[in-house]
Structures are given as C-alpha cells and as structure tokens.
Amino acid sequence: MARSPQLLFASVERRTELRHDLALRSAEEVAEELGYMKGVLMKLGQMASYVDEDMPATFRAAMGRLQHNAPPMSPELASSVIAAELGGAPERVFAKWDAWPFAAASIGQVHRAITKDGKAVAVKVQYPGIARSITSDLRNVGLLRRVVSAAFPGMDTQSFIEELGERLREEVDYVLEADNQELFAQYYEGHPVIHVPHVVRDLSTARVLTTELVSGERFEKVLEWDQHERNMAAETINRFVSRSLYRLHAFNGDPHPGNYLFHGHGRVSFLDFGLTKHFNDQDLVPLVEALRCLVIEKDGDCFRSALERAGFLKPGAPVPTETVVDRFGLFYSTVLQDAPMTITPAFASAIVRRFFDAKGPLAPYSDVPRTYVILQRINLGLYAVLGSLNATANWRRIGQELWPFVLGPASTPIGEAEARWELERAGRNLAPVG
Amino acid sequence: MRPEPEVDRQPASSLDILEPLARALTRSVAERPADDGLFGARSVVWRVHRDRSFALAGIRSLMVQALHPLAMAGVAQHSNWEQDPIGRLAATSGYILTVTYGDTAAAQQAGARVRAIHRHVNGTDNVTGLEYHAADPALLLWIHAAMVDSIVHIVQRYGRTLDAADADRYVAQMVGFAELVGVPADQVPASVAALQQYIESVEPLRATPAAIHAISVVLDPPGLGEDMRELWHDIGQVAIGTLPGWVRAMYGFGPPDPELMEREQVRQLIGALDLGFESLPGVVEARERIELRMRR
Numbered sequence: 029m030a031r032s033p034q035l036l037f038a039s040v041e042r043r044t045e046l047r048h049d050l051a052l053r054s055a056e057e058v059a060e061e062l063g064y065m066k067g068v069l070m071k072l073g074q075m076a077s078y079v080d081e082d083m084p085a086t087f088r089a090a091m092g093r094l095q096h097n098a099p100p101m102s103p104e105l106a107s108s109v110i111a112a113e114l115g116g117a118p119e120r121v122f123a124k125w126d127a128w129p130f131a132a133a134s135i136g137q138v139h140r141a142i143t144k145d146g147k148a149v150a151v152k153v154q155y156p157g158i159a160r161s162i163t164s165d166l167r168n169v170g171l172l173r174r175v176v177s178a179a180f181p182g183m184d185t186q187s188f189i190e191e192l193g194e195r196l197r198e199e200v201d202y203v204l205e206a207d208n209q210e211l212f213a214q215y216y217e218g219h220p221v222i223h224v225p226h227v228v229r230d231l232s233t234a235r236v237l238t239t240e241l242v243s244g245e246r247f248e249k250v251l252e253w254d255q256h257e258r259n260m261a262a263e264t265i266n267r268f269v270s271r272s273l274y275r276l277h278a279f280n281g282d283p284h285p286g287n288y289l290f291h292g293h294g295r296v297s298f299l300d301f302g303l304t305k306h307f308n309d310q311d312l313v314p315l316v317e318a319l320r321c322l323v324i325e326k327d328g329d330c331f332r333s334a335l336e337r338a339g340f341l342k343p344g345a346p347v348p349t350e351t352v353v354d355r356f357g358l359f360y361s362t363v364l365q366d367a368p369m370t371i372t373p374a375f376a377s378a379i380v381r382r383f384f385d386a387k388g389p390l391a392p393y394s395d396v397p398r399t400y401v402i403l404q405r406i407n408l409g410l411y412a413v414l415g416s417l418n419a420t421a422n423w424r425r426i427g428q429e430l431w432p433f434v435l436g437p438a439s440t441p442i443g444e445a446e447a448r449w450e451l452e453r454a455g456r457n458l459a460p461v462g
Numbered sequence: 463m464r465p466e467p468e469v470d471r472q473p474a475s476s477l478d479i480l481e482p483l484a485r486a487l488t489r490s491v492a493e494r495p496a497d498d499g500l501f502g503a504r505s506v507v508w509r510v511h512r513d514r515s516f517a518l519a520g521i522r523s524l525m526v527q528a529l530h531p532l533a534m535a536g537v538a539q540h541s542n543w544e545q546d547p548i549g550r551l552a553a554t555s556g557y558i559l560t561v562t563y564g565d566t567a568a569a570q571q572a573g574a575r576v577r578a579i580h581r582h583v584n585g586t587d588n589v590t591g592l593e594y595h596a597a598d599p600a601l602l603l604w605i606h607a608a609m610v611d612s613i614v615h616i617v618q619r620y621g622r623t624l625d626a627a628d629a630d631r632y633v634a635q636m637v638g639f640a641e642l643v644g645v646p647a648d649q650v651p652a653s654v655a656a657l658q659q660y661i662e663s664v665e666p667l668r669a670t671p672a673a674i675h676a677i678s679v680v681l682d683p684p685g686l687g688e689d690m691r692e693l694w695h696d697i698g699q700v701a702i703g704t705l706p707g708w709v710r711a712m713y714g715f716g717p718p719d720p721e722l723m724e725r726e727q728v729r730q731l732i733g734a735l736d737l738g739f740e741s742l743p744g745v746v747e748a749r750e751r752i753e754l755r756m757r758r
Contacts, residue, residue, distance in 0.1 A: 050753060056622065060514070064733030168730050171693075175734050178689030 048128060051102040055157040061098055062135070063161035065168070069175060070098070071134055072192055100137050103127035106153050113233040121231070134302070135162070135200060140241060148241040149228055152202065159200040159235070166193045187398040195281065195402070199302040202237040208278070208304035209239065215276055218453065220445035221264045223297040242297045244289030251416065260294030262419030263442055266426060268298060269410050274430045277307040281402040283409030294442050305402040314338035320433045322360055328353045338397065345393035355390050358382050359407070362423040369423060376415025380408055477738045479685050482549050486556030488744035491751050495565035503755045506632040510617055510624060511562045512752055514736045519616035520555065521701040524680055526608035526709055528673040531666065532594035533601050535587035538672040547683045561639060563752055573642035580643070589670045599645045604664055606640040606650065611657050615704060620728050629654050669712040677713065693735055700728050
C-alpha cells in the first residue's frame, strides 16, 4: 500500500515536547543516548526518510520513535558548552538567556537569547562530545554497511554511506553551517518572500551557532490555511529550491517542513543549513540538458543521452528509449505542460514509489550518482511538501523563469516581485563602492 | 508451542525476533509499582542492570553457566528451550528485570514461581552419571555466580562506569538475588574477589555435548535474518573473547582477535543492536520509567 509523503514526514518531525524530566546531565549521558552509532544511525534514518518505500516497517518505526526520544541537555550541561565555546556562562555572554531549549536539533538544541546589543537570537548548542563520537562511528564502515543494507535493502549502500559520512562530518562543524547559512542569507537579502536569518558571527563557533531569531507559523499550521495561501507558500518553497540550485549552485539538503517558518502571503523563512550541498557547473550541465531535451525539444534520444552522461542510466542499456522517456519522464511531469497543475499527495507518492521502484524495467540499469544523492532527496522532499499542501500552480511557467535555456518572464505576482528584487539586487551589486 | 517466526512477512525486518525480549522488559517494569522493590532505585543493581551492554553479559553468562554438567543437564532434559531459544532467553531476562525493577510483591512472586518450577526438575546426567536437583543450592549458586561475574566483567569493560568499589557493592547487593531462588545468604560470595575465588573452585566443570550444542544455538539462533545474523555473530564472537582462557579452552575456542575486542568498536556494535531493540514497542517507555524513578 502506498504511504503518503505526509506520513513519511511524520517520522522526522521535530518533536514538539522536550522531555525535560529526562534531560541529559553529562557528556557520558549524551554518549549513552547519541554516541555509539545511535546518532549516526538516527541521522541516516532521517536522511533516508524519503527512501522509505523499501524500508522495513520496524526500521521505519525505529527511526520515528527515536526522533522523538533524544532528550535535551540539562541547563547546566548546555551552559557548560556555552562557557567552553564562548568563554563565559551564557548569562554573562548574553543579556538574556533562556536556560531551557525551545527546539531540538539533530545533534544539539536551540535556545532563545537576547544579545548584549539587544538582538533576539536563536542559539544552537551542540551536545558535548558528539562530534568526536560521530567521527569515530563513521570510521566503523563495516558495521555501518551491515546496518544500512539491513535497513534499506536495494539501496546503493556504498554511495549512501559515503554521502552520509561527508554530510555528517560537515554537520558537526557549525562554522561550515554558518558559512553556508550566510551565503544564503546574503544572497536572499531583501527578497520579497524568501528569508534566511543571518548568523551572528562573534557568538558562533564550531559547536555554537547563533542566528537571528525568527518567529512564524509551523508547517502543520499552514495545512489549515486556505488553498490560496497554501499555493503561495508552495510557490515560494519551489522558487527557493530552484533559485538556490540555478543561481547559487547550492541547496539546503534537509527539506523537511520543520525547517520552514511561514508568515503568510507566500513569505517563508528557511532555517537549518547543516546539510548544504554545493554544485559546480559540470554537475549541473547534464541535468539542464536532460530538462531541455525532454521538455523543450521533446527529443527522447537527446534526453536519454543526457541521463547517461549524468550517470543516472547505464549507457547501452537494452531498453527502448520510449521506456526511458516514460519511466524517467514522470519526474518532469509537473513541467511538461504549460498549464496549472495540482500536486496531490497521491501524485507525490507515485513519484516516490517510481523513484524507488526496484522492479521496474530500468531498475537494473539506473543509479543515483553520488553527486546527486542529496539533490534527489531534495526533489522527493519538495514533492512531498508540495503534495501535502495540495498546491496548484503553473509549475512550468515558474520553472522557465530560471531555466538558463529559456529565462522566461515573471509568471506570477511573486515572480514579478522577485524580478524587481533581482534588478535592485543587480543594481546594488554594480553600484560603485564608497 | 510458538508458531514459526513469520520469515516471509518481513524478510528484512529481522528485529521482530527480539520482540519477546522487548515484551519481557515492558512487562517487568510496571507503570505504577507499589514500591521500589528488593534493591531500591538508588542501588547499584538498578544502575548496572539497565546498562546497554547487558545482552553481551547475558551471552557470556550462558557460556559459563553451561559448563556445569548438572546445571546443563537440567536445562537440556527439562526445558523446551530449543524450540524457542529466544522465548527462553526472554523468560530469563524477564525474571531478572522483574526481580530488579518490579515492586517487592512482584519480585517475591517471580522468585516463588522459579522455586516451584525447580522442585520438579530432577534427574540423572548421562555424561557424569550423577543425580541432579534443580533446587540444589550448590547448582543455583553456580548459575548465580556465573551470571554476576559476567555482568561485572562486561559492564566494567564495555558499559558505563563501574569502579571497583561499586563492583563490590553490586556483588554484595546481588546476594539477595541468590537468596530469592533458595541459596542461603551465607553461602553467596559478597565481593568481586570472593566471587572469583568461588568460580575457580567449582568442580567438575566441562563442556558436555549438551553444553556445546546449547552454545551453538545461542551463537546462531534460528530465525535470524541475514543482516541480523551478522550482527549477532559479531556479538557472539565478542562474548567468546571475554571468557576466561580456561572456559574458552573447554569449548575449544581460539584466542580473540584483539581488534574485535576494542572497547569503542564493541560499544558501537552494542549501540547498533540496542537501537534496533529500542525501536520495538514499549522499550523506550520502559527505560524512561526506570530512569525517572532513579532520578526521583
């Protein structure tokens, strides 16, 4: 039976209720909860939550339960991390400090605070010792391979573990996350609907990340909004993903809705850049080619050869090109027609199922090259989000605005506002300094 | 008798096989116990028995316990363990957890039930030709000592901190465990040193064919999926590596690979297995109940 992507999300939702009564009081307790493979495997489950179609039921349940059960640090333990990282107790470093966290992060937790110059900030504090323990766990490739192949049969274990390892090693280094977040925050500065909070550099280290505090509605709340509002929110999320990809050559690889805050009229704040993937031109070229061949040229052979160059399909696979177009074409079906289309939960599920179809005619010849593992995740996550919102738009027109081989005109009010922003932005960047 | 594990239903979800152990835990840790039981929430027993390395200690215990021909004969001739080895493990584990975390009434009741079963377990061992009675305090003491020694050894080596003083305190508190099944307290070793001395003094120990067979089932229980089997196999190898040299020699096991025994890696292995266990219904909640009572 098909599972709705909404349900997939349920398993990775940020927990709303933090178990303060079970707070971790020492580095030893942290290690007990999150060390010794636990943190790594939980992250793996989170990363693979869209890969879920093949995941054995118990593992899926496991991941869901464990997401809900990592307790927060006690105020004393969190305070000791701040003291070690920022050189003083939080009450001295900040003008105001909320001793209990208001949100959990995968390897830490987030506190509210007010800086000495009066800024409201969110302070992400990493569990002590977790960086060391994750590094050690990732070295145990033999064990990881066993667990991954048990939990996700049919998946390319090797590339998944490599990708997981690389992402996790990045994720434990908050300096890297700060750089990534600032890249996005600066690029989207002044954007009419997309907002990325800035980093407060002098209150951030490898284990502490301080950013502007954002308040807004959670995704679950947005599901109750009227369809027009939901469409606008969906459009913004869609624009954020493609603009980041085409213009920044980077994207946030953690597309779960807990990382969005909504402000109405299509305005969305994007949080958490711990899983950021950067692309170069070479990575992007075959993807753009495949899109152009299929959607604009409607040329099956051209489409097929682009997929082969990207490594998605083995060259010379004994499969007719019509099959290739039919099977892979589904992933492009939101942009094939120049017309409004509703992305329903059922459609999103169909995409996920097709993607992980181990029995289809192309299965023996297709693969996800490591460069694109995270991109696929984003795409599937994006479909799941848009499906949950039941969002309608002319996705083709919106997409075309950014496709390098079209660069179409603004197609919606948000698109028009975005075009004005882009002009201003260019003007600002061209203006002589001083 | 239990039905065969439904291998077809979820070929890859080999965690199902651990479900009896999960149920043993959730049943043993009551939601509203009348009191904190025989040992109390601040006892070393409570702390040690929730260690994640406990499964490893369990396997080591079985390997040592099985070396007593009379204890082994009692199990081999009177228990249906072979039809359902995991169920049997779960029953033992449920007993230990109930006596530890159950209220006084539950612990006493569990003890009485075990004493009642033991009264009917009598016979003759066909290897030594000796008669045995499961209620014999000497046999019960051996089972107790092998278990306590294994727990101390494993938790000190692969678990959370357990210093020498706390290890002695643990062994002393565990005297109550032996008493409950009918061993007079004055016969039970009450320190780590006394325990060692006792274990090395027991005769006649040997790996009978029944013991070798039992341990081979423990090391490779039926019904494990491919993937789980590999993890379980590794755990078994570590357990063998922790045995005293003379025990390994009796079974004919070679010396352990030092790399396999390295603390960090063993902890990772235990962690991965434990994560699977924690994913089963009720396990996290039961552990939380214990933790909250210990923090009160």
